[in-house]
Amino acid sequence: MTPDLECLNLVKKFGATTAVDNVSFDVPPGSFFSILGPSGCGKTTIMRMIAGFLDPSSGDIKIRDRSVLNTPPNKRPVNMVFQHLALFPMMTIAENIGYGLRRNGLPKPEIARKVDEALERIGLPGIGNRKVDELSGGQKQRVAIARCMVLEPDVLLLDEPLGALDLKLRERMKVELKALQAAFDTTFVYITHDQSEALVMSDQIAVMNHGRFEQIGTGRELYYRPDSAFVAGFVGDSNRWAGEITRVDGDGLEIRTDSGLLLRGASHGRVLSVGEKAQIFVRPEAIRIAHDAGELDHFDNRMTGRVTSLLFNGAASRIIVQDPEGREEIEVNLPQSGEFAGLARGAEVQIGWSGAQGNCFAAGGH
Incomplete structure (x- = not known):
């Protein structure tokens, strides 16, 4: 089975500093893959290279077996959800979700249909005419995901999307995000420094430290059979x-x-x-x-x-x-x-x- 995403021997240097040091991994179709590590370990740099915002110093990135190194960000079959959701407060929910579709020139009836379908999938039907500031934090999170998913990306990138939420909402959203990933049947690549988020949601987790992957495995494998002292100390107590x-x-x-x-x-x-x-x-x-x-x-x-x-x-x-x-x-x-x-x-x-x-x-x- 061809992976949805392959990163091959990725290296990223900023001057004399190596932020990502020869990292390779692949993500099977329809899976939830997390990159877990402390601040400054290089995980966001990997995400930005996949999205096309940064060029690797060496290595390759393939999406469904096609290299995207020379493809600009807006032409890559990926989309990205940031920690600060960047929803447009002057637009309705429907206008926010349909923003990318309008940019792509889809007819209005097709946009309306796709927006309604997305609202159904995220469990918020009938709220298209409401404003962003009328929603709770969890609802805004789901709308931000829907705005990405209507564009039908091959891979959805999520950059610490729960970091700005309060603790109780963050706990609930861990379960909801996993359910949304299954509902859309789309490959999620998620980065976080929170080991609980990674353990709860992920099919596979890569633990990163100082620009390298220490171990890739299931949450159970990382927790009970860590490959290094770093993984043993970082994953769980x-x-x-x-x-x-x-x-x-x-x-x-x-x-x-x-x-x-x-x-x-x-x-x-x-x-x-x-x-x-x-x-x-x-x-x-x-x-x-x-x-x-x-x-x-x-x-x-x-x-x-x-x-x-x-x-x-x-x-x-x-x-x-x-x-x-x-x-x-x-x-x-x-x-x-x-x-x-x-x-x-x-x-x-x-x-x-x-x-x-x-x-x-x-x-x-x-």
Whole structure:
């Protein structure tokens, strides 16, 4: 199957600075592909090269197997939704959605039909005569997408489109955007620094750092089997320890942390050696909590700790536990059973986790 989008060995330099460093990826038809990374990593530069606003220093960009390097932005079969939606306040909703169609010279009856169809698809039928300032933030977001989709692009580019929304609306729009992508059956390429957005919506995610892709995979693959320390730390929350490897036994290993803890972890296929400096990452939800140490005998990492903080967040509530010598603070998810809901600061608890849940990397990060 021919990908809707292929980026081949893309490089973009600004003087002596390399913003995008030999990046290659392809996006299958009808999929939701996200580029996730911190500010300044190069993800917006990639988006602008795909849209035609920037020329790559080298490499190629193909849409449905045709290079678009020499095609101006207005002639490329892509459209773009920006964080600041740039809707025209002096126009009605219908006029906003039909703007590109009018520019393309379509007859008025055809424009009206396409606008009505788009409003149906975004779940806002019958509002064509309203003004932009009469809409909520989420409705404006949907109108901005409809304005792009009536032009029937092969690929829709979305540049952090939820960044200006409040938290509750942003959570709702994550679900709505995924539904809209399925309704239009169009390939979405989405850039964000918010790992929750990428995990919820995407079929595939590329994690970017310093101009390169660290890993491309599903959200589950990135979360549970990160390829690098950067991915382990950036995607989701983790407890992290640095130290030295004291034992290697197949895929399992032992690390003495810089603070003196002796922890078991797993290399998950990475080649690591005794004496090597390393990092170990453990998700807060991988750690079990108990009142009695005997309940945790099956774990190869276990300790007594004291609760130093309670972080209430409904079903995602956590505690911070300090080890007996006060060397480390460890984040632990509270079980949803409510058994530990009455914990107070200073309470003594038992915690434990499996070594297989500890992702270990060489100190260099891979």
